[in-house]
Amino acid sequence: MxxxxxxxxxxxxxxxxxxxxxxxxxxxxxxxxxxxxxxxxxxxxVIPPIFVLLGLLDIWVPRETMIKYMGEGSGLKGIILSIIIGSAAAGPLYGAFPVAAVFMKKGVKFMNILIFIGAWSTTKIPMFLFEITALGSRFAISRLLIDIPGIIIIALILSKTVSREEVKILYENAKAMD
Structure with a gap:
């Protein structure tokens, strides 16, 4: 008790x-x-559909595929894929964290996870379309062109600032969630 x-x-x-x-x-x-x-x-x-999709991601997408496209050696394609997945995601930001945990279990590079979370919170496609209709395409495109490099720069700074030991602990905690 x-x-x-x-x-x-x-x-x-x-x-x-x-x-x-x-x-x-x-x-x-x-x-x-x-x-x-x-x-x-x-x-x-919101949470149950996210967990269903996470279960499918965990089963359907092999770890090797995730490492190939978003792991340590993924380079620019990992960054682009992180932005696309984060931008296409639906739901509030708290839904991104379970997805990030699955990404960690699958071996996705820490910087790409940070980019994914940044894209989820900032560059969602429905929000972009709303901004075009409500605030004009000039504003929406300008914001997107500022946000994407900003997300990448912040992710780069964070991935360099956070120690390898702390990142290792995060990955171990994600794997322990099974």
Missing amino acids: KKLIKRYRVFIIVFLAMIILVLVNRPLGTKAFTITGNSILEMLL
């Missing part, structure tokens, strides 16, 4: 704070519970 409470202590603290909020300010507390409930519902609708 102690272990369970320790594991979920942040959740318990936040839940108790929300109950106190309801007691102190009922409309604000009710709104907080409503927003939290909607967020949980959204997660429950």
